Amino acid sequence: MAKPPAPKNAEDGERIAKVLAHAGVASRREAERMIEDGRVSLNGKILRTPAVKVGPGDDVRVDGKPIAERPPTRLWRHHKPDGLVTTHADPQGRETVFQSLPKEIGRVISIGRLDLTSEGLLLLTNDGELARVLELPSTGWTRRYRVRAYGDITEEAIEKLKKGISVEGVKYGPIEVVVDRRTGSNTWLTVGLKEGKNREVRKVLSAVGLTVNRLLRTAYGPFQLGALEKGKTEEIRRSVLREQLGKLYPLDGDGYPMKEGAREADMTGRAVSKPERPRPPAPAGKGPSRPSPGAPRGKPGPGKRPDNKARKPDAHHRRKP
Structure with missing residues (x-):
């Protein structure tokens, strides 16, 4: 058959x-x-x-x-503390990020993950398709981290990371590294990357002689951790979400x-299929109304009023033969 x-x-x-x-x-x-x-x-x-x-x-x-x-698409910022795993159910029985979230937000999915000892910005959404889109390296959003690591890093190593590096057979794309300051045996860095592979920051820095002992995500694309307190969750306003997602994942006015x-x-x-929303009627006035977005522009045709209603000819407006 x-x-x-x-x-x-x-x-x-x-x-x-x-x-x-x-x-x-x-x-x-x-x-x-x-x-x-x-x-x-x-x-x-x-x-x-x-x-x-x-x-x-x-x-x-x-x-x-x-x-x-x-439901409409929603997005939250969450400040993940260290000591929590980013999974809905942990086989080892460890406490998860999702167990500590406010109950009223319902079931959500994380966009990317932070491992057990990492902290900082974790984006949460109720839209799994949005999560998939924002996790793709092709989206081009930079994940930015503040990193404290034991050891020192050379300019040569920074240039190496900038071009991309292979570690244990896994190739990592270009990674931006800026040295912020050195305190004793530790170096504070700002690290930016677009892939977000498993434990990527720790692995690539280890490959150039650094041991990460604190890792804090400060930004994911245009969304910042800012002053959000540890363990707190805050929803991103729909207007901001629509603006930041733009053509990448366009949302209508209802989300x-x-x-x-x-x-x-x-x-x-x-x-x-979502029906097209009717446009409100143009306001009455003497002149032509402004065209709505996407409407064709141009002058009214001959014999037509600006509001496209036919005008009755009279003795003063008849065309001469």
Whole structure:
């Protein structure tokens, strides 16, 4: 029996992992693992592959429970203390970042991670797709750290890191290092990188003779740790979030992603198109109203008023033959 044809366009639905990510169930990668583990069903059937699209009226469930309606995208800054792991469940029973968060923010996902002994800025979101986008090196956002390390670093080593370095067979991209000051046997550095691989700062600095004994993330792209107190969480205002994400991950005025023609996959599993919002009528006036953004510009055609209403000819305005 022939396989049914694959959907030809976005109107036929969205990938199941993407739908789960938008719902804040998990990141797209984690959602794919959940599918492989048999935890996700579509219309009553357990899925074994993420190569499935969700269409109109489909019923998506995780562990037998229907996923919630898709919420607007939100983002929080969190000042992670050291001694906490950035995971929802730790096999060793250690305390996690998520156990210490305010209950009212609901289930969230971290954008990148900070290891057990690292501290500082941790971005949290309810949108797994946003987390995936912001973690990609191609996004170009710089993660910036304040680092205290035992030992000294030479200009030659700084130039080496600036060009990228390989450590134990793993290649790391360009890393910016600025020496802030030296205190006794320690050196304070500001480090900037765009990849954020596992324990990257510690590994690359170790490769040039430094042992990191304190690591504090101060910025992730345009978002700063600032004066946020240790252990505290603060939501980023929607207007600021929209401005900073820009074309990278555009949001509408209600906080919903506008990618793929402003389509939304609501979290009942239905793929729907967002209707265009009607523009308010132009104010009455003598002259032509200003065109709305995106409207074609130009002079009114002959015989037309600026408001595009036909003008009745009279004795004073009839054209001469």
